Amino acid sequence: xxxxxxxxxxxxxxxxxxxxHVLREDGPLHGLEIADRIRERSExxxxxxEGALYPALHRxxxxxxxxxxxxxxDKGRRAKFYxxxxxGTVALDEEIERWRNHTRAVGRVLxxxxxxxx
Numbered sequence: 033x034x035x036x037x038x039x040x041x042x043x044x045x046x047x048x049x050x051x052x053h054v055l056r057e058d059g060p061l062h063g064l065e066i067a068d069r070i071r072e073r074s075e076x077x078x079x080x081x082e083g084a085l086y087p088a089l090h091r092x093x094x095x096x097x098x099x100x101x102x103x104x105x106d107k108g109r110r111a112k113f114y115x116x117x118x119x120g121t122v123a124l125d126e127e128i129e130r131w132r133n134h135t136r137a138v139g140r141v142l143x144x145x146x147x148x149x150x
Contacts, residue, residue: 047080047088049131052097052116052124060115062105063089089114097123 054069055061061069066089067080092098097120105111116124132150139149 046131047084048092049124049127050078050080051085051088051092052120052127055098055114055116056121056124060099060101060113062103062111062113064111066114092120095123096120 050070051066054066054073058065058069063082063085067082067085070078070080089098093100093114097117098114099117099120100112100114102110103113136149139146
């Protein structure tokens, strides 16, 4: 029996976390820049489709985790740029800790040596 490659849900289950992290590291950015940074940092293993990205941005903004401002992009087009709000920074730190705890728990089940876990 062989395992299939990870389903798209593996990306979309962590999309909010990835968006918040990219914005903390590089923000403010417009949507396509966010998607590009995720793709680049994952060495093209994760590709965020617009149909998932923009609902995530609106969801995060609705939760008060993002700020936005209309600006002119490097290509001379008007675009909405996103950045973390103070609440977004707190939420990101909490989510990273939850992700680390989850990763350690899964690693223990898979017998991954403790020194290799985050």
